[in-house]
Amino acid sequence: MHVNIDSNYKDKTGAKLASQLIRKCVHCGFCNATCPTYQTLGDERSGPRGRISIIKDLLEGKPTSTDSLHHLDQCLLCRNCETTCPSGVQYSKIYEHGKPLMENIEKRQFWPRLIRIILKRFLLSKSFHISIFIANLFKFVLPKNLRAFLPNKKGYAISTNANLKKQNKNFNSKSYNILLFRGCVQKSLKPTINTATELVLNAANCKTYIATDSVCCGALEGHLSDKTAKLKRVKENISHWKSTIKKNKIDFLVSTASACSYEIKDYLNIDGLSEDEKKSVRDIIKITKDISELLPQIYESLKNTIKIKEEKIAFHPPCTLQHGLKINGLIEKYFIDFGYDIETQFPEKHLCCGSAGTYSILNPKIAGELRDRKLTNLHQTGCKQILTANIGCITHLQSKSDKPVKHWIEKLAEDL
Numbered sequence: 001m002h003v004n005i006d007s008n009y010k011d012k013t014g015a016k017l018a019s020q021l022i023r024k025c026v027h028c029g030f031c032n033a034t035c036p037t038y039q040t041l042g043d044e045r046s047g048p049r050g051r052i053s054i055i056k057d058l059l060e061g062k063p064t065s066t067d068s069l070h071h072l073d074q075c076l077l078c079r080n081c082e083t084t085c086p087s088g089v090q091y092s093k094i095y096e097h098g099k100p101l102m103e104n105i106e107k108r109q110f111w112p113r114l115i116r117i118i119l120k121r122f123l124l125s126k127s128f129h130i131s132i133f134i135a136n137l138f139k140f141v142l143p144k145n146l147r148a149f150l151p152n153k154k155g156y157a158i159s160t161n162a163n164l165k166k167q168n169k170n171f172n173s174k175s176y177n178i179l180l181f182r183g184c185v186q187k188s189l190k191p192t193i194n195t196a197t198e199l200v201l202n203a204a205n206c207k208t209y210i211a212t213d214s215v216c217c218g219a220l221e222g223h224l225s226d227k228t229a230k231l232k233r234v235k236e237n238i239s240h241w242k243s244t245i246k247k248n249k250i251d252f253l254v255s256t257a258s259a260c261s262y263e264i265k266d267y268l269n270i271d272g273l274s275e276d277e278k279k280s281v282r283d284i285i286k287i288t289k290d291i292s293e294l295l296p297q298i299y300e301s302l303k304n305t306i307k308i309k310e311e312k313i314a315f316h317p318p319c320t321l322q323h324g325l326k327i328n329g330l331i332e333k334y335f336i337d338f339g340y341d342i343e344t345q346f347p348e349k350h351l352c353c354g355s356a357g358t359y360s361i362l363n364p365k366i367a368g369e370l371r372d373r374k375l376t377n378l379h380q381t382g383c384k385q386i387l388t389a390n391i392g393c394i395t396h397l398q399s400k401s402d403k404p405v406k407h408w409i410e411k412l413a414e415d416l
């Protein structure tokens with residue numbers, strides 16, 4: 001589609017990039033078939049083709065309305081549409097450049113605006129951890145969508161990190177030095193994931209370092225369209241990681257949340273980095289891995305250590321893993337090799353569960369429908385546990401599942 005870019009946008013980098021990317025779109029609509037919001041709402045403007053048209057109209061200076069922003073807000077940014085586009089349109093990039101321009105023109109109503117401000121301040125604040133503890137005590141008075149966000153005891157199978165010191169001893173020159181990025185909300189919502197990661201990596205002869213001075217990867221502020229705050233966090237992380245990697249001869253920077261892994265690997269696409277920072281990012285990206293990408297390295301050391309408990313498992317691949325990082329079937333393959341009874345195929349495996357960062361709080365109705373749909377498909381496998389690879393999916397699915405929902409690394413740690 002050709003974009004007759006309006007003179008107001010001719011000098012704006014984001015607008016120019018979005019209009020170049022839109023040119024590849026031939027308006028065929030194949031992408032609608034894999035879009036969860038189009039499938040749920042059945043409205044052209046709630047699908048990728050419609051959203052691209054909304055952004056195109058904006059760039060051409062045509063009239064917009066609060067509805068235009070509303071339809072963009074309903075996008076999960078799951079990137080499923082990119083997997084079915086025959087023209088290779090990078091929808092997510094069009095969206096990321098186009099949405100802030102729409103937000104400059106159209107304003108949300110008071111409550112959605114306030115919730116966004118609170119989320120930004122609260123989720124990344126130092127008091128988040130203590131607030132989670134207090135919120136847990138009084139969760140019966142919280143609104144349902146906020147209650148669903150709290151940790152659920154069903155997932156807490158690893159209760160201690162007492163073994164960590166013991167395991168962190170006998171490393172040799174062949175050990176990998178791993179810098180662990182623990183994320184922002186994960187360490188409060190489900191600290192067992194970080195404990196489990198250390199246990200498993202140590203058992204696989206990897207020496208672990210914690211990136212304690214790291215801040216949020218920037219995904220959260222990106223979701224809430226705060227580019228300035230995101231850039232600040234990214235710069236802080238680059239500076240911290242650069243020195244830690246050098247000092248400790250780090251082989252890999254590892255994240256256990258696929259959303260963070262994707263975000264870090266996408267740092268080069270962020271506007272506002274200096275040439276020096278871009279060079280550091282290139283070096284960092286080279287050694288950045290989602291924890292699943294370490295499976296080929298650690299499998300041999302673990303294969304005789306894992307004691308399988310006979311239990312059917314279903315694996316839900318997060319969108320950031322399957323559509324963002326394009327890691328498909330890797331975790332399932334290694335779980336089969338370990339000897340687990342894992343269900344790898346079930347209906348609508350490619351569809352988002354509705355979590356999508358802060359989406360489940362901002363759009364609880366659609367998120368709830370998608371979660372229920374996902375859980376129906378997962379439960380139909382007859383599984384006793386659901387494994388996945390991202391903290392958002394875990395808390396969102398667990399809020400309605402009577403079966404434990406865990407990170408796959410927790411499962412390995414339990415079975416060591």
Ligand code: SF4
Binds near residue numbers: 026030049085
């Ligand atoms: S499938 Fe691709 S080319 Fe077709 S409408 Fe969607 S984004 Fe455009």
Ligand code: SF4
Binds near residue numbers: 034048082
């Ligand atoms: S990113 Fe996901 S929700 Fe958004 S348009 Fe694409 S498929 Fe639909």
